[in-house]
Amino acid sequence: MRLWSLHPRHLDRQGLTGCWRESLLAQAVLAGRTRGYRSHPQLERFRAQADPLASVGAYLAVLAEEASTRGYRFDRSRIDHRPAPAVKGGDGREDDVPRIQVAVGQLDLEWRHLLHKLEVRSPEHWERARALAGPTAHPLFEVVAGPVESWERAEELPR
Numbered sequence: 001m002r003l004w005s006l007h008p009r010h011l012d013r014q015g016l017t018g019c020w021r022e023s024l025l026a027q028a029v030l031a032g033r034t035r036g037y038r039s040h041p042q043l044e045r046f047r048a049q050a051d052p053l054a055s056v057g058a059y060l061a062v063l064a065e066e067a068s069t070r071g072y073r074f075d076r077s078r079i080d081h082r083p084a085p086a087v088k089g090g091d092g093r094e095d096d097v098p099r100i101q102v103a104v105g106q107l108d109l110e111w112r113h114l115l116h117k118l119e120v121r122s123p124e125h126w127e128r129a130r131a132l133a134g135p136t137a138h139p140l141f142e143v144v145a146g147p148v149e150s151w152e153r154a155e156e157l158p159r
Contacts, residue, residue, distance in 0.1 A: 057081030103146030
């Protein structure tokens with residue numbers, strides 16, 4: 001399961017659709033509808049929120065919006081806690097859902113991980129991503145100073 005802290009605009013088609021599926025699985029785990037993946041470390045940051053389902057719903061809403069921008073149709077009815085569009089802030093984030101902090105070290109690790117994946121499976125997307133100064137975080141996340149998150153289980157990637 002990979003719930004990217006990166007903005008979904010950085011993901012290629014496979015990354016975006018995979019993140020959608022895995023985020024729906026995370027939602028099912030948080031809602032108690034499945035027994036698998038209950039101990040998955042990436043769920044820690046959602047579980048730590050006052051309303052984990054609202055947080056994962058806001059996360060999914062941004063993925064669905066990015067999919068719509070690209071002409072894909074993600075079934076928004078699958079989002080348990082669908083934020084009301086009227087509440088949406090200018091940054092694409094739902095104002096009634098508190099932001100989740102993510103360390104810059106985590107964002108850097110995910111960016112390197114994504115670039116490695118893109119180089120192999122989506123060379124054109126990799127070229128565009130590589131030209132950027134760096135990544136943007138998913139609007140649900142607030143970037144703060146710090147190392148890779150304690151829940152991260154990914155192997156360190158070469159710089």
